């Protein structure tokens with residue numbers, strides 16, 4: 365006898381009723397500078413996608429109803445530069461410039477990492493992101509298949525790359541390619557499509573010309589993007605100038621490395637010529653204002669990049685240089701830093717900061733057809749902000765003002781990614797927070813003890 369198993373393919377749906385919907389828009393083509401639309405309505409999520417947006421949606425046949433009263437519904441935030449396992453290193457080395465921070469503090473500790481520790485740091489970071497409204501992150505680090513497991517287990521969306529460093533050593537280079545290609549083969553489009561993979565050459569200082577040239581070829585072959593640190597400090601720019609005779613973006617242009625699939629983190633020290641290269645090649649810039657300020661790397665000329673209509677998104681960088689993953693803080697600091705840099709309070713207004721943290725993030729990762737705004741057919745990656753709190757009262761007529769200048773991650777009430785509720789009324793639905801915090805504390809304690817035993 366043949367037994368057929370009939371799987372229950374019942375639609376899972378969620379209705380968010382009577383909510384203030386905030387949606388970033390691309391109005392540049394019409395010369396309209398209004399970057400955000402706001403309206404009251406209801407949103408129906410069917411399985412992993414937004415099925416309907418309307419002033420009135422019937423609640424019959426709906427599995428779950430969320431009352432949107434006193435709430436703002438907006439796209440989940442997109443953090444375009446991170447090293448999430450570095451949550452273990454929060455507060456480990458503060459008040460130090462990048463070069464010594466890396467060489468004397470972070471790299472010696474990273475030498476003791478393994479897959480278990482990277483999972484522990486990554487799942488801890490996933491909790492922090494879910495609780496502060498981030499639904500997508502872009503990551504470059506080690507043991508990335510373990511980070512993929514944490515991404516899978518947490519329900520969040522991640523773009524993952526293996527951080528490749530060869531310092532010109534051909535054997536090391538070969539190992540780095542093996543590792544990144546294995547990640548692509550094993551993890552691309554896994555976890556219900558929530559995981560995408562990238563190549564992750566660390567920077568033009570730590571990755572050789574041969575590595576960078578091969579990354580371009582392999583990225584074309586595997587049809588994946590490239591995530592790289594660029595022009596973060598003056599020292600880094602001087603190093604590249606010394607060894608190649610060119611500034612970093614000019615060097616990569618010569619190598620034919622650049623393209624619209626490249627996301628460059630930082631872009632702090634940029635010449636006019638480099639900005640033109642970025643524009644011509646449609647390279648995406650991930651601006652990390654908190655990390656740049658904390659490591660005293662400098663101030664990226666975001667105003668000029670935006671004027672050139674370069675796609676700029678926001679990232680936190682790792683928790684060891686930030687020291688948190690709260691994208692609400694990143695929006696506020698991005699805005700304030702440009703105001704003080706240009707001595708013009710109109711620089712980088714709140715609407716633009718919101719767009720950078722959502723729609724521009726999606727475009728930077730090649731995911732604009734799926735995420736970054738609230739539209740029928742897009743993935744249901746959305747968050748609800750509770751406005752019934754002291755720091756959100758009174759509500760400005762300009763909603764983005766409260767969200768960028770007054771809010772923080774703890775105002776996030778509900779986080780939904782890929783149509784799944786990951787946090788509701790600040791309670792996690794999939795992860796055991798106490799256990800994960802404990803595992804994080806154990807991991808960093810073991811790492812430090814092992815390091816001390818070595819010395």
Ligand SMILES: CSC[C@H]1O[C@@H](n2cnc3c(O)ncnc32)[C@H](O)[C@@H]1O
Nearest residue numbers: 447470504505506527528566593682
């Ligand atoms: C090779 S994996 C990533 C590598 O990058 C290090 N890192 C973390 N933050 C930064 C930063 O701001 N600039 C350069 N490198 C950074 C991290 O510790 C890993 O070693």
Ligand SMILES: [Zn+2]
Nearest residue numbers: 593629681682
């Ligand atoms: Zn970084």
